[in-house]
Amino acid sequence: MRYLASILWLLPGFAAAQAEAGVGAPVEPFASPYLLKLTGGLILVVIAIFALAWLVKKFNLNQQSPQGLIRIVAGLPLGTRDRVVLVQIGDEQILLGLTPGRIEKLHTLAQPLDAPAGAPANGSFARRLRDAMGERTPS
Numbered sequence: 001m002r003y004l005a006s007i008l009w010l011l012p013g014f015a016a017a018q019a020e021a022g023v024g025a026p027v028e029p030f031a032s033p034y035l036l037k038l039t040g041g042l043i044l045v046v047i048a049i050f051a052l053a054w055l056v057k058k059f060n061l062n063q064q065s066p067q068g069l070i071r072i073v074a075g076l077p078l079g080t081r082d083r084v085v086l087v088q089i090g091d092e093q094i095l096l097g098l099t100p101g102r103i104e105k106l107h108t109l110a111q112p113l114d115a116p117a118g119a120p121a122n123g124s125f126a127r128r129l130r131d132a133m134g135e136r137t138p139s
Contacts, residue, residue: 070089073087092112095109107133
């Protein structure tokens with residue numbers, strides 16, 4: 001407690017010494033150099049964010065296991081927070097239902113679907129899934 005009191009007692013003298021030396025002088029917020037620094041810094045941060053997002057997408061860092069043993073073949077959103085995902089583990093493909101609080105195995109495909117590598121998950125996945133499970137397509 002005494003240390004805190006002595007530190008607080010020394011702070012006004014420290015601030016006065018800095019003011020005399022010109023350190024910590026107030027910066028005019030609308031001065032051109034200040035606005036250029038601020039704008040340049042913001043642009044650099046936005047560029048860094050886009051560059052990192054591009055790298056993650058380019059190298060597909062968010063969907064593969066380290067050894068490539070587990071791969072997401074396709075996915076279909078069912079709502080704002082629910083998805084159906086087809087996962088390939090070795091030669092076996094498993095259909096999973098994903099909700100915010102649960103992951104549930106829905107079906108194991110007897111014959112794996114052959115999806116081209118890097119194919120986007122789109123509406124044709126639903127058709128291929130129905131065909132693979134032997135259901136009729138709706139009229």
